[in-house]
Amino acid sequence: MPQLARRVRVAGAIVILLGWATARADWSTIVNADGWSAFARFWTSATRPDLSSDFVRLTWDATLQTLAVAVLGTVVALLLGLAGAVLSSGRTVGSSTLQHIIASVGAVPRATHEILVALLLVQVFGFDPLVAVLAIGIPFGAVSAKVFADAIDDADRATFDALRSMGASRSRAAVYGIGPLVRAEFTAYGFYRLECAIRSAAVLGIVGVGGLGFQVDLSFESLRYREIWTLILALVLLSGAADALSSAVRRSRRPFPLRWTLALGAVAVTWSAWQAGVSTSLLWSERTRRQIVDFGRELVPPRLGPGGWRELADATLDTIALAFLALAIAVVLGLVGAMAARRTPPMMRSGSRWFAAARRTIAKLALLLGRAVPAPIWAFLFVLILFPGLWPGAAALGIYNAGVLGRLFAEAIETQPDDVERNVGLTGATSASRWAYGVIPQALPRLVSLSLYRGEVIVRETIVIGVVGAGGLGQLLREHLAARDFQAVSGAIIVFVVLAIAADRLGARLRPASTLSPRDRRAATPSPSEPSRPRDRPVRATAADRRTDQRDRDRRRTSVVNSPHEG
């Protein structure tokens, strides 16, 4: 019975929130009929991308630029992440004060979005590729630091303890005892970050730092839809290649030799720096130093914009409504997409095989298109057919994230054991009831968990949507930036960061409740009756500790792949 009451409460909360968000977004005037012809023209140009040699060459250059920026951004992120992890893991530092300081400092860049960092850095460095590199590197680095630190803390402790007991310092014991255990995971994560960085680099182009996004923006302004499709095609190919590379790395059994990794990394960095034309001298120049100081002075103290509290409160509520609507759209479309894209287990196949294959291919392509086209571009499109307000932004974020969630959902469903479904199927159930009884109940905790993670990302991504003018705090931020009212900018940023951190906290609170049984949670809390442990000395893990470790690791593994910053 309490189970049922809980479900009713959850469903009630969702309905109320949806109702509120819809009301806020104003349901009455939504479709703008005038924009249909342009919208239709955009889609009909899909079959005829601009393949003239000039434009293909331009696309090629922009693609290389985006790739180079993404590679450099990833390298910066991973170096920051490693350093941050080593400084914030209990295993490597031991002192809990330093560990806590680093962990709380990291929460702020983790709660930002690449676009936000870029908007601020542009004020200091001007339009330089360096801005895009740092804009990717800083927030991704903060996320990586957390993921890496968790992995270090969760790694099996046998080697670490044995080395420590023979006199190794924490750092040396970590290099020999934990390094080899986490190396494969870190490498896979690095490639996964590269995949995200490519998408991010494309989006960053829209704030004017070059690459594919920049070209898309230009073509959009001059309404040359065929060019846009060429660029989208390039982006799909590039992220597809990164995707393939990263899953190949994930699947490989043998670790790549260390010296080859270092050599390849050096080559990639050199090429990217040359290709992107990053001027590192900019980092240390006297002018930059002055600019940073001046800009820093202009940012403090934070204060309200001309609209006062009301404007800020409105923008905040808009952001929440926007995020919620987008999440709802993404979950529904993602689930439909995942169901259609899923490979049916052999026994359960019925009907024409050809039809099933076509259905799967179309669904997969649709999901791929959804996530390959950056959210701001979806927003440009929806601005054509929907009246300005929250709907274009919600639709854009919803479709983009449906592409991401659909793939994660499909993976979650395909990797779960199918014996329940088979048993349901043996009773002669229809395909719909097979889903309802055999697939969804088993997958539900993971689907909920993935959706909540996605919700956290969406809250951050509202800033992108806002920057192109689709409402919420992002739009407010853009207006303040345009007015060069930097104190109001920092006020809005603080609200945004607090909102993002609150979303993370809320997600973390809801998640264990839906993915762990109460017994698991009890076992995960330390027992007060344990012998007191002097700090700074390794302690033998009890059997229960070890089991909890394992469970945490399993959970974390999911979270590594679906961590909040995928985008």
Place this chain on the structure above:
Amino acid sequence: MSDSSADAAARTATNPEIEPGTESAAVGEAIRLRSVSVRFSIGGDRPLIDALVDVDLTVATSERVALLGESGAGKSTLLDVVAGLTPPTSGAVEVLGAPLDALRGRAMRRHRAAVGVVRQAQGVPGAMRVVHNVNGGRLGSWSTWRAITSLVRPRRMDDVERTLASVGLAGMSDRTTAELSGGQQQRVAVARALVEPRRLLLADEPVSAVDPRLSDDVLASLCGAETRPALVISLHDPDLARRHVDRIIGLRDGRVLFDRPAGDVSDPDLDELYRVVPD
């Protein structure tokens, strides 16, 4: 105790040039436990477990001692307490003349570098080459720089080769550890403990996955280390213990059941040790 005196204690403990007997009586002893107890919580509302109860134990320099007892008798806990991996709930632990709870930081690491440890969970990462796993035993005396560069270009290969040969793994140093069998990986862990000159070796069932003939070889190399370290080893095979050690300690339910020279341990002693308690 202040840091400086802890430091002094550690120096005495790890400096092999100081003649036994010239400093204090403790130098003649590798290990001294005084009424050591350890209790664990295994989490939740389950009762506490008494892993060790009031254990008094002294092991002399260069003495070789075997721990016998059924699973759960406290052998691993005892070894972990001596290795400093489990702090005792009550009681005092002195190892190589230094009280363990007084050691901190660098002094503790220097102390520990003189102790070779083979644990039951061997902890030899499969993704590493054998040579690096063996060199892991030297990290107490290496600088961090040396430790990291050795991963790119391994140092002291000849020492590693010699140590590996002594546990029957000649020519294996370049292999990836995961390619080795379970028994071979166990011997990599033994080689890691033996690669440096030690004054105390602690080994927790180091031959549980090794065949009988090789077990004798591995035990011989543990007992025959050049620096004549004291050795405390937990074993499941009483005959193996009697062949290799000076003294056997029987543990049951966390208590010392008997403690006598290896030659004096009788079959009734062992029956008592492994007796099934009638319910």
